[in-house]
Amino acid sequence: MRISFNFPRAIGLILLLLGAASLLAAIVYSSSVPALIGLGLVFWGIIVSYIQSDEYVKKTILNSTSMTLLTALDETLRTLDCKGKAIYLPPKYLNDPESTKVYVPKLETSTLPSPETTQQLEMQPTQKSPQGILITPAGAELARLLETELGTSLLRINLEDLLRRLPKTLIEDLEIVNDCEIQLFAKKRTEKSEENDQTNQSEIFVKFTTTVYRDTCKRAARLPTIFSNIGCPLSSALAIAFSKATGNPIMIKTQQISEDGETNGTEYTIIEEPVA
Amino acid sequence: MTPAFPLGPWDVSLVLAVTAIILLTTSEILSPYYGPANLKISKKRLKNAAMATSILFLTTVAIRIATMIYGIS
Numbered sequence: 351m352r353i354s355f356n357f358p359r360a361i362g363l364i365l366l367l368l369g370a371a372s373l374l375a376a377i378v379y380s381s382s383v384p385a386l387i388g389l390g391l392v393f394w395g396i397i398v399s400y401i402q403s404d405e406y407v408k409k410t411i412l413n414s415t416s417m418t419l420l421t422a423l424d425e426t427l428r429t430l431d432c433k434g435k436a437i438y439l440p441p442k443y444l445n446d447p448e449s450t451k452v453y454v455p456k457l458e459t460s461t462l463p464s465p466e467t468t469q470q471l472e473m474q475p476t477q478k479s480p481q482g483i484l485i486t487p488a489g490a491e492l493a494r495l496l497e498t499e500l501g502t503s504l505l506r507i508n509l510e511d512l513l514r515r516l517p518k519t520l521i522e523d524l525e526i527v528n529d530c531e532i533q534l535f536a537k538k539r540t541e542k543s544e545e546n547d548q549t550n551q552s553e554i555f556v557k558f559t560t561t562v563y564r565d566t567c568k569r570a571a572r573l574p575t576i577f578s579n580i581g582c583p584l585s586s587a588l589a590i591a592f593s594k595a596t597g598n599p600i601m602i603k604t605q606q607i608s609e610d611g612e613t614n615g616t617e618y619t620i621i622e623e624p625v626a
Numbered sequence: 627m628t629p630a631f632p633l634g635p636w637d638v639s640l641v642l643a644v645t646a647i648i649l650l651t652t653s654e655i656l657s658p659y660y661g662p663a664n665l666k667i668s669k670k671r672l673k674n675a676a677m678a679t680s681i682l683f684l685t686t687v688a689i690r691i692a693t694m695i696y697g698i699s
Contacts, residue, residue, distance in 0.1 A: 376632055385633045394645075
């Protein structure tokens with residue numbers, strides 16, 4: 351039988367025991383010196399036991415595993431000859447609102463399908479000659495993690511709240527970016543713009559610096575089907591978050607990356623459906 | 627002679643103050659806003675512990691002030 355040894359817990363326990371012994375000695379001998387030492391040891395014992403180390407993996411392992419999946423996704427899209435711009439679908443386009451899917455049309459000129467079409471496509475993914483395919487994007491699980499850190503479902507948060515809370519969550523809680531800048535360019539609805547949905551689009555610009563996803567983003571930039579379309583895992587997770595928070599389809603308009611792969615600037619388009 | 631605990635609440639307050647300062651400083655130094663740190667501990671828990679110790683210290687101070695104002699011994 352293998353006994354697992356938790357080093358910080360053992361140190362914490364030793365400090366607690368020494369502190370308790372010291373406090374006991376202070377009471378027996380009525381001395382303030384062992385009492386102070388004992389109090390210090392007890393406090394630090396509790397703190398060391400409480401502040402456990404997080405579980406970490408090497409960045410090279412993270413990059414190797416995620417790159418294989420991204421390459422597989424790129425090959426799948428090229429094999430299926432999907433040339434259109436990927437659209438991150440909001441819950442109303444899917445059968446299960448908690449699921450996350452991206453619609454990749456076959457043709458570059460294809461437009462956004464109706465919710466009924468995507469729901470049918472989700473139920474019958476192998477139907478003959480579909481106009482596009484539905485796939486789970488690279489940042490699906492990361493978006494779920496984002497949801498956990500935010501402490502609320504992305505379906506129950508509005509865009510303004512999400513944009514306000516995102517930098518703190520990404521920098522402090524998840525520690526995946528070092529710096530994050532988000533700008534929303536909202537387009538006002540006018541009677542004229544409602545006639546043509548192409549002019550009726552808001553945009554979100556996100557610029558972040560990451561050392562965690564530096565190599566993944568740098569290598570993903572060599573996969574054109576993935577990078578400019580579905581995005582690297584982090585920009586993909588953000589697209590999912592925006593699509594769920596707005597309830598509108600999201601498209602990655604442009605994605606630019608610095609030479610070292612650390613700085614990433616992504617422009618998202620919120621596709622607002624015409625008012626019925 | 628009956629055994630008695632030799633420290634008063636003010637001494638405990640001092641220990642708490644020192645611990646709080648150390649934890650708050652460490653937590654601030656390790657903040658991700660100053661760049662990634664190579665210390666593999668849960669920074670969120672460290673921050674919580676620092677806040678808890680600070681609140682405990684401030685509580686002892688509040689008790690002390692209340693004692694001085696109302697003359698409760």
